[in-house]
Amino acid sequence: VEEDRTFGGEEADFGGGKSIRESMAQGTTTRAEGALDTVVTNAVVLDWWGIVKADVGIRDGRIVALGRAGNPDVADGVHPDLHIGPSTDVVSGEGKILTAGGIDSHVHLISPSQVVEALATGITTVAGGGTGPSEGTKATTVTPGAWHLEAIHRALDRLPVNVLLLGKGNTVSAEGLREQAMAG
Structure with missing residues (x-):
C-alpha cells in the first residue's frame, strides 16, 4: 500500500461498538445535502495509478471519490464528497481488494x-x-x-x-x- 487515505486508527468502521453511528462517523447530512448512497470502508484500492487504502464513495451507482469518509462535524480530514449520512449504506471493505473489472x-x-x-x-x-x-x-x-x-x-x-x-x-x-x- 503506497498511501493510507483513511487516517489509520481513526477509520470509519461499521458494526457493534464501531464508529459508524449517529454523531460519530455518521453525520446528519442528507442525500440532498450530499451524503453518499453507499460507502465501501477501508478497502485496498488497486488501480493503474497506484495502490491505496481508502474509503470509496458511491452516488447514483458511480464512484465519486476515494479518501476518508465520515462525519466532518466531528472528524478532521473527511473528504468533502465522502459524507456518511443516515441514508448511506455501508459495505465493509476491510481485508478486501477493490479493483476495476x-x-x-x-x-x-x-x-x-x-x-x-x-x-x-x-x-x-x-x-x-x-x-x-x-x-x-x-x-x-x-x-x-x-x-x-x-x-x-x-x-x-x-x-x-x-x-x-x-x-x-x-x-x-x-x-x-x-x-x-x-x-x-
Missing part, C-alpha cells in the same frame, strides 16, 4: 452460467461469440448469421456483464461478409 477476450458463449463464474473472478467484460451449446460455439468464438446474432443479443440482455460479440467472417464472398456485418 477485468476483460476476458476469448469467450465461447456456451452457457449463461459462465457469467456467474466470470463475475466471481473479477471479469466484468467478455469478448467472443457463439450460439449456445453447439459444436460451432465449442470450436470458435464467433456468432454466425443474422438470426443467431439476434437470438444471442436477446439472451445477453439480461446478463450483468459487458459483451463484445464477434461475428463470423470466414468467407471469400463479399455478399456473405456484408450480410454478417449488417446483422450486427
